[in-house]
Amino acid sequence: MTLRALAFDVFGTVVDWGSSVIAELTAFGRRHGISADWARFADDWRAGYVPAMNRVRAGELPWTRLDDLHRGRLVELLDGAAITVSDNEIDELNHAWHRLDPWPDSVAGLQRLKQRFLITTLSNGNVSLLTNMAKRAGLPWDCVLSAEIFRHYKPDPQAYLGCADILDVAPAELMLVAAHPADLRAARDAGLGTAFVARPLEWGPGRTPPQPAPGEFDLFADDFHHLADQLGA
Amino acid sequence: MTLRALAFDVFGTVVDWGSSVIAELTAFGRRHGISADWARFADDWRAGYVPAMNRVRAGELPWTRLDDLHRGRLVELLDGAAITVSDNEIDELNHAWHRLDPWPDSVAGLQRLKQRFLITTLSNGNVSLLTNMAKRAGLPWDCVLSAEIFRHYKPDPQAYLGCADILDVAPAELMLVAAHPADLRAARDAGLGTAFVARPLEWGPGRTPPQPAPGEFDLFADDFHHLADQLGA
Structure with missing residues (x-):
């Protein structure tokens, strides 16, 4: 055929995705005066994707676009690190995956x-x-x-x-x-x-x-x- | 905004679409030694699109892609003109809308x-x-x-x-x-x-x-x- x-x-x-997301996170940290292990943060962010997607695949969640799965995990990670920023800033950072x-x-x-x-x-x-x-x-x-x-x-x-x-x-x-x-x-x-x-x-x-x-x-x-x-x- | x-x-x-489809039909006629009013044939082909689409919109037909609506109308028009060609030739002509x-x-x-x-x-x-x-x-x-x-x-x-x-x-x-x-x-x-x-x-x-x-x-x-x-x- x-x-x-x-x-x-x-x-x-x-x-x-790795280098790009680490660079975006590093710039985000610099803007907000936050230091963190951004390479590990990027890995943890990406690692949240498979379990979240599998909940959609198993029918536990209705169809949810990847931007929203990424955002959910990002909010968890920011909360876990006690980092507080506005919703707009979270959206902007979440769009790192578009760039x-x-x-x-x-x-x-x-x-x-x-x-x-x-x-x-x-x-x-x-x-x-x-x-x-x-x-x-x-x-x-x-x-x-x-x-x-x-x-x-x-x-x-x-x-x-x-x-x-x-x-x-x-x-x-x-x-x-x-x-x-x-x-x-x-x-x-x-x-x-x-x-x-x-x-x-x-x-x-x-x-x-x-x-x-x-x-x-x-x-x-x-x-x-x-x-x-x-x-x- | x-x-x-x-x-x-x-x-x-x-x-x-008009000039392009007429040119495709004319070439098709020449290949098969058929003469017809291809400009009118093109208009009739296009004219079949709205009623067929409206049957899908009204739920009388399940979802049907435009290629298949175009093909159904084409077969009607060829039959009406007593033009007989192979299924492959019908498919090829139907793809005029891709070109x-x-x-x-x-x-x-x-x-x-x-x-x-x-x-x-x-x-x-x-x-x-x-x-x-x-x-x-x-x-x-x-x-x-x-x-x-x-x-x-x-x-x-x-x-x-x-x-x-x-x-x-x-x-x-x-x-x-x-x-x-x-x-x-x-x-x-x-x-x-x-x-x-x-x-x-x-x-x-x-x-x-x-x-x-x-x-x-x-x-x-x-x-x-x-x-x-x-x-x-």
Whole structure:
């Protein structure tokens, strides 16, 4: 079957959320005269995302966009650290996730891949987050698709199958590109093609992210240029 | 309230569906050695869209994407003209709506407007149609939103309000840009800003499309450059 479209995981795969969020938190601390271990705060913030999302996936919470899950966790962490700021300041800080910087190869690699394939996001981030991020960072998506549109967070199969359906392609004509084996396994189980892209610095230096087994996915790439090379783009 | 985002009607407002569909039908006729009044065929094809959509809006049909409504009408028209072609050829011809050419000012005007505002589609066309069209024509959308995402065709208020909600802006921070007064009236009733763009050739030379009353909408523009001038973009 011909490959027609590429769907990209975003946090960690396209953008370096860690460095970006730490920089935003550090600037926030400086503005408010607060010192803290902002790298650990960023990890704790991100770590709140999976359990909150799983409550939505299990039906314990109604559909809740990622901005609101992020905000809930942020308020918990600020309260825990006895940091008091206005609601507007919390919103502004929460939008740090709209202002993440791409990995150095992301924009140029996507421009290459876009010449040959339809390229879309397939992220748990909400549409406004992904759109604001793309506009700021120059990510040249053909369209912006999100768990929010399918009302199912990844790794629910409805997210992968919904992406193929709305693009009007067969699952096998769509490939998920991600730095996370669990995401790719779920995409493979839904019938999509799979490309693992190594992002060894996602969690900072010296912390090795989960790696796939050899041959587990269709493609293994060091970055988006390497992926474009393998796909003839 | 600050204007933050512009949502564009597409068929007739951004692209010249009439000339494009007539050209596709003419080429189809030439391939199959069929002569017909293709301009009238195009009008009849387009004319089938509102009643079919209204059956979905009224709940007589379940949600059906525009590609499938277009295809149903096309099959009726081909049958009525005793034209017999394969299912693949019908699909290929039906995708004429994915290959519409922009008005001469559309791409450059959108590039200007995009510098200052978030720009999105808000069309009854389905996501794959709009995405394929944008990729072919170079329409630089920040994201691709559609009635398909909100499961409500315009002029249902849910389409306009759903667009504001998913962009995380207030209705008054969003402006609909359209060449059709009825679309703009529904957007205004939902609380959006409104910009009428005159597209006098939408239905071909010598057929004047419906015009708005003086002062009925927030802005009145001759084309997208004139709109950009008025919005300071």
